[in-house]
Amino acid sequence: MGRGRHRGRSQRKHYKDSRENVWKRPKSDAPVDSDNPAPASENPGWAPLITENPAFEEYYKEQRIVKPEEWDLFMEVLRKPLPAAFRVNSYGQFCDDILSKLENDFMKSLQAEAIEGGESEAIKPLPWFPRNLAWHSNFSRKQIRKVQTLQRFHEFLKLENEVGNITRQEAVSMVPPLFLDVHPDHFVLDMCAAPGSKTFQLLEIIHGSSEPGTLPNGMVVANDVDFQRSNLLIHQTKRMCTANLIVTNHEGQQFPGCRLSKGSSRVAEKGLSGGDLDLNQLSFDRVLCDVPCSGDGTLRKAPDIWRKWNSGMGNGLHGLQVLLAMRGLSLLKVGGRMIYSTCSMNPVEDEAVVAEILRRCAGSVELLDVLNELPELIRRPGLKTWKVRDKGAWFTSYKDVPKYRRGGILQSMFPSGKSYMENPENGSGDGCQGGCKETENAEAASSDESVEEISNLPLERCMRISPHDQNTGAFFIAVLQKVSPLPELQERTNPRKNLSTRSDESSAKSPDAKEDAEEKVSEAASSNDLSDSKADGDDVIEPENKKADGESVVEETQVPDGKETNTANTGGKRKLPMQGKWVGFDPVVFLKDDTVINSIKSFYGIRESFPLHGHLVTRNSDTSSVKRIYYVSKSVKDVLELNFAVGQQLKIASVGLKMFERQSSKEGTSVPCSFRISSEGLPTILPYITKQILYAPLADFKHLLQYKSIKFPDFVDQELGQKAANLVMGCCVVILNDGTQSGTEPVKVDGSTIAIGCWRGKTSLGVMVAPADCQELLERLNDRTPSVEEVESSPVNRTNGETGCPLDVETA
Structure with missing residues (x-):
């Protein structure tokens, strides 16, 4: 049904600027003669990769994080590139197809490469990940990109990652969400979420048991303090196509609790009492606190850390890590579970932080023993x-x-x-x-x-994942449960007063202060895997300039209160968007224009059982010029209403699922409904549509994907062409007909339903799907069915075009 269809992207430069730590040799300004390369000692343009740091070895030998007899193996593995790993989206429509292709195609076709490299298997499922959904390859990311015989596998990974069917993620990074025990009705906070691979994993779990067209009761709030990294977070999570997500931009140690005072003036102005709202404060069933750290657990994918590492990096972040963990626990409901994790091996950042928060919580928080969970995951007990x-x-x-x-x-x-x-x-x-x-x-x-x-304290209940145990990176995880309210002093502490100056300075100056602002980018996508296209409007934050406090100056729409601010780039005045008290953020506004809502409902015949009123939001305070309409679940709606009631304490970067977009073509201005259904929103709303629907046989459906536009007389199924011509001009939905439905029946949607959005023009039907999505769907259908019998009936044979496109193709 088009799950995982693609959406707006952020500018490629944001990724390139962050990708310093990769497995390649440093370049110098001196030219190198490629025809006569000199030895390393004579060639100034070549330098060996540094994988040595005496201070690192001395430090961890003294800390005894591995047994002395394991030390040489530990160091040997650390100096090897990290094998690539990826996870199949369990919520994706084609999950079973992808698993079948991995098991029946790539496991066999790549075997020769594995044997040549001295490995027994090329790719294999991670034994500890449920349902064989996570896979480990015995090739590094660089090998997959560069080795010719792995090109088909590389193209497969790129395409499926882009459309959201898989996530390229380090194996140990997949572990924390599994221990969080998330249920579909849980409110989950990801405190330091960028680049978003764990957030995506949490969303998969939230949506895991929902049927097509239904939304879970839970939601995820994904937060990150870094304005630029929020772009990457939004880019990652957009592939999930979810209405149950809010992306925020706050310092984690000061994340707002949004406590509602019943007697507040704002509540009175809205005509509400504390009991009229479904929420009176923001608290969570689960919290993932994957904190900024020195990142030495990522040495295998970010070897530049060998050069940078020193023990002061961990010392400088310790105070901030404690504050983040304490804030997470204060936002956690009693009975809830929190994960504290780092990609560092340093006990000052790991066990010391856990010990300190246990002391501060004075018995209100328990460190859980999860030894019996994921038994096939090799982990080591925490240090005492x-x-x-x-x-x-x-x-x-x-x-x-x-x-x-x-x-x-x-x-x-x-x-x-x-x-x-x-x-x-x-x-x-x-x-x-x-x-x-x-x-x-x-x-x-x-x-x-x-x-x-x-x-x-029972710190042995913590988990330390060592690289040489299962050929991974290193990670530290502690599972905490809140058994009673925190001591009042801890609940109401002011993070700014407790954070030491040393911690503030270190987190700002250290190149690895965020978990891996450079390293984690490789989890999401390499520079070869990302699109060059710019972000689509308000889908992604794209600042022109960055202020000292982390807010950005962007060229955008008018400010509601009419304020103007000078930009550094142009020297001219620009009106900034305003979200409550947050300058530079587009407002979040509930769409209450009944004329627009009713025209959409009438045009598509949307059933009353699908709640539109109160669930549609825009990012423009001027509703007369709205370009995009977003749909939010009930849980997100409740949080937004609470946020309005408390004076918009949440700084929201992205919210909801893009459901409708204003059609910008000339034809779009004259049609009865100027809003088309977006590819992202189609799977959610499809079961409730009763108008503007076509059922296409396989041949015509594939031709639409291949040629992008087909004239009405050129359809293989002439009846389909006639039905398309009879539709009202504007957006329509084409469903792949499996032979069980006709145009007179209501839409019956299940996990196998495949549908795309199209535009009914004057003389043709055009596809409104991104090229990558068309390619992925076409390959999926080709894998399922042969296409030889379709050749004679192709539109190419009924037009005088030689390129495979019908003549005078009309673009939507």
């Missing part, structure tokens, strides 16, 4: 003891840290989390927050500095 390194010195306890360094080394970085203050003026001698009790080992550390601190 570790050290802190700063500027070349090792510290086993906070009491050993000189006073002048305590601004950068926090007591929470150590296993006990206990403060040892000799001078009462510096603070209390008890640094244990939340009323925790220390073990004898921790107490011994205060008197004997040679004794390492050992945490009394």
